[in-house]
Amino acid sequence: MAHELIEKITEFENLSSKAIQNSSTLADLQDLRVKFLGKKGELTQILKTLGKLSPDERKEIGAFANQTKDKLSGIFDSQEIELKKAEVNRLIASQKQDVTLNAYPYAQGSKHPLIQVYDLSVKIFRELGFDIAEGPEIETDYYNFEALNIPANHPARDMQDTFYTAEGGVLRTHTSPVQIHVMEEQKPPIAMVAPGVVYRCDSDQTHTPMFHQIEALLVDKGIHFGHLKAVVQEFLRLVFERDLQTRFRPSFFPFTEPSAEVDMTCVFCNGDGCRVCKKTGWLEIMGCGMVDPAVFKHVNIDSEVYSGFAFGAGLERITMLKYGINDLRLFFENDVRFLNQF
Numbered sequence: 001m002a003h004e005l006i007e008k009i010t011e012f013e014n015l016s017s018k019a020i021q022n023s024s025t026l027a028d029l030q031d032l033r034v035k036f037l038g039k040k041g042e043l044t045q046i047l048k049t050l051g052k053l054s055p056d057e058r059k060e061i062g063a064f065a066n067q068t069k070d071k072l073s074g075i076f077d078s079q080e081i082e083l084k085k086a087e088v089n090r091l092i093a094s095q096k097q098d099v100t101l102n103a104y105p106y107a108q109g110s111k112h113p114l115i116q117v118y119d120l121s122v123k124i125f126r127e128l129g130f131d132i133a134e135g136p137e138i139e140t141d142y143y144n145f146e147a148l149n150i151p152a153n154h155p156a157r158d159m160q161d162t163f164y165t166a167e168g169g170v171l172r173t174h175t176s177p178v179q180i181h182v183m184e185e186q187k188p189p190i191a192m193v194a195p196g197v198v199y200r201c202d203s204d205q206t207h208t209p210m211f212h213q214i215e216a217l218l219v220d221k222g223i224h225f226g227h228l229k230a231v232v233q234e235f236l237r238l239v240f241e242r243d244l245q246t247r248f249r250p251s252f253f254p255f256t257e258p259s260a261e262v263d264m265t266c267v268f269c270n271g272d273g274c275r276v277c278k279k280t281g282w283l284e285i286m287g288c289g290m291v292d293p294a295v296f297k298h299v300n301i302d303s304e305v306y307s308g309f310a311f312g313a314g315l316e317r318i319t320m321l322k323y324g325i326n327d328l329r330l331f332f333e334n335d336v337r338f339l340n341q342f
């Protein structure tokens with residue numbers, strides 16, 4: 001009888017341990033735990049028959065049954081751990097798709113090429129020790145012309161077609177009036193640049209009614225043309241990121257004396273001559289000169305003591321030459337196929 005029971009328990013153990021290890025879900029495992037080890041489970045059923053045994057046999061079988069129960073409990077526990085792990089792995093695998101990701105990638109904007117050159121120019125002059133100045137875009141006749149030694153009825157006014165406002169102001173035609181504002185407020189030494197928007201009553205393939213300039217002014221004792229050349233040369237070298245030759249051609253501006261136009265080595269043919277530079281090897285890049293004593297007079301700076309240089313350049317032109325852009329209108333059309341290239 002005892003022997004039979006031991007066999008029965010052993011068989012139960014074999015069958016149930018296999019069943020436990022084959023279970024594939026936590027719910028199944030729980031069912032099996034009830035079925036095998038529960039109060040009304042199979043092992044309990046087997047042990048109910050112990051009553052028929054002698055006390056010694058009962059002790060022996062009881063101990064054996066308890067060992068079996070312990071073993072099976074252990075198998076249950078480790079199977080439970082395995083199934084829980086599998087469950088977590090399944091969950092991770094099923095959520096691999098990151099629903100927090102954007103369905104459509106956002107197009108990342110970037111700075112307009114003109115503004116890139118604007119910012120670069122400001123950075124270069126800052127590093128050269130210049131301050132950044134600003135002036136109003138709606139000027140008076142005095143600042144835009146008169147104080148810059150361009151009197152009314154002077155033919156030099158014809159160089160700039162002007163927008164007038166109903167109140168008698170003018171949209172500044174150049175950044176040069178910032179020179180006057182700065183010199184009214186500050187006395188030498190002065191080193192400033194003024195980048196900004198200017199307006200002219202012009203509109204064709206190579207002119208837009210609104211465009212950008214950068215103005216520079218340096219005033220101190222003993223400033224001469226050599227300083228002007230050095231600063232212009234360094235600015236161009238840093239903007240175009242290459243060594244360039246410059247050439248200063250005599251010219252005329254009412255607010256500088258002497259005045260010059262600056263040419264630089266053609267960036268397209270390196271001076272060999274091409275269509276862009278009309279076979280000259282040179283590109284005109286800015287106007288400049290030594291501040292005219294008549295201008296100093298307007299701002300009460302003694303031209304016997306101080307001297308200075310000034311220059312003004314178009315930022316659209318610099319940007320076009322830097323990036324090889326051949327049509328001014330591209331800057332203002334905001335076609336993303338153009339803008340994406342910078």
Ligand code: DAH
Binds near residue numbers: 173176255286311312
């Ligand atoms: N203001 C001039 C223009 O718009 C450019 C210029 C020429 C600026 C000579 C200067 C200068 O400061 O010295 O055509």
